[in-house]
Amino acid sequence: MTEQQKKFPEFYVTAPQPCPYLPGRLERKLFTHLTHDKPAELVDRLLTTGFRRSQNIAYVPYCEGCQACVSVRVIVDEFRPDRSMRRASAKNSTLVARRTSPTPTPEQFRLFRAYIDARHSDGGMADMTMLDYRMMVEDTVIETFVTEYREKPKDAGSDLDFESWPLKAVALCDRLTDGISMVYSFYEPDEVDAGLGTYMILEHIAFARRIGLPYVYLGYWIDGSRKMAYKTRFKPQERLGPDRWERISSDDDI
Structure with a gap:
């Protein structure tokens, strides 16, 4: 993996699971790992454009047919x-x-x-x-x-x-x-x-x-x-x- 590839985030999608907020719906998340080799500007950009942070994971809702979550x-x-x-x-x-x-x-x-x-x-x-x-x-x-x-x-x-x-x-x-x-x-x-x-x-x-x-x-x-x-x-x-x-x-x- 090149140095440039290390700095560019890789995104993953979670498996569907019951939504904890809206009964009867399923949720999925698009997420990436936040590491020290990622540029600070990139991490800040994610967190000011809809992503949330949980420990060193930045995630955003990625639910099919649902856009109820709004930053x-x-x-x-x-x-x-x-x-x-x-x-x-x-x-x-x-x-x-x-x-x-x-x-x-x-x-x-x-x-x-x-x-x-x-x-x-x-x-x-x-x-x-x-x-x-x-x-x-x-x-x-x-x-x-x-x-x-x-x-x-x-x-x-x-x-x-x-x-x-x-x-x-x-x-x-x-x-x-x-x-x-x-x-x-x-x-x-x-x-x-x-x-x-x-x-x-x-x-x-x-x-x-x-x-x-x-x-x-x-x-x-x-x-x-x-x-x-x-x-x-x-x-x-x-x-x-x-x-x-x-x-x-x-x-x-x-």
């Missing part, structure tokens, strides 16, 4: 939270966010397992071990970071004791040339009324605005899936059409 990204500078989002921010005003390198910890894994067991016990992550979680966090060839959200005690004098505060949520994200891609997030499952999932997206939109990145990538919105309906709330946003990203404003139909 979504929030337009950071124009985004304004609605009333329910402002309530979520208020409910989580005692949380402090801290971004770190992609280093998994046993504490993160305990929260991850509690979240999976409570919310996705029948999904593909149900059997993940600490080793699997470690691979999910560490196995990356691009700039990746973890954001921990901890609740600051009322009597805390400073943020120096951050790591001793209760861990409430975690987000794994990639930094791309034009935005932040939210790869996976999880939170304390017993606090469903706190709006932690919404809050993490809002906090990353604010972070992207501070560092001058125009987009926050939310992955796939799936028409007809209740699990993915929340992504339509974050507008204005762009959705990837057959040829280009298309703007969806607050006034457009969903």
Whole structure:
């Protein structure tokens, strides 16, 4: 194999399997391996044009007769939270966010397992071990970071004791040339009324605005899936059409 061939991605297609989001349908994925010998520009191009990353695999839906999965990204500078989002921010005003390198910890894994067991016990992550979680966090060839959200005690004098505060949520994200891609997030499952999932997206939109990145990538919105309906709330946003990203404003139909 020539050096040029090594740098050009080879694509593969998975076998059909039941779709986890739309009952009665089958899903397939087109995927390629992300390796250190692939040009950074190529990897970034994949992840800003519809591919998602899971460890060192970039994939995109490749389902026959179905185009329900649509890539979504929030337009950071124009985004304004609605009333329910402002309530979520208020409910989580005692949380402090801290971004770190992609280093998994046993504490993160305990929260991850509690979240999976409570919310996705029948999904593909149900059997993940600490080793699997470690691979999910560490196995990356691009700039990746973890954001921990901890609740600051009322009597805390400073943020120096951050790591001793209760861990409430975690987000794994990639930094791309034009935005932040939210790869996976999880939170304390017993606090469903706190709006932690919404809050993490809002906090990353604010972070992207501070560092001058125009987009926050939310992955796939799936028409007809209740699990993915929340992504339509974050507008204005762009959705990837057959040829280009298309703007969806607050006034457009969903």
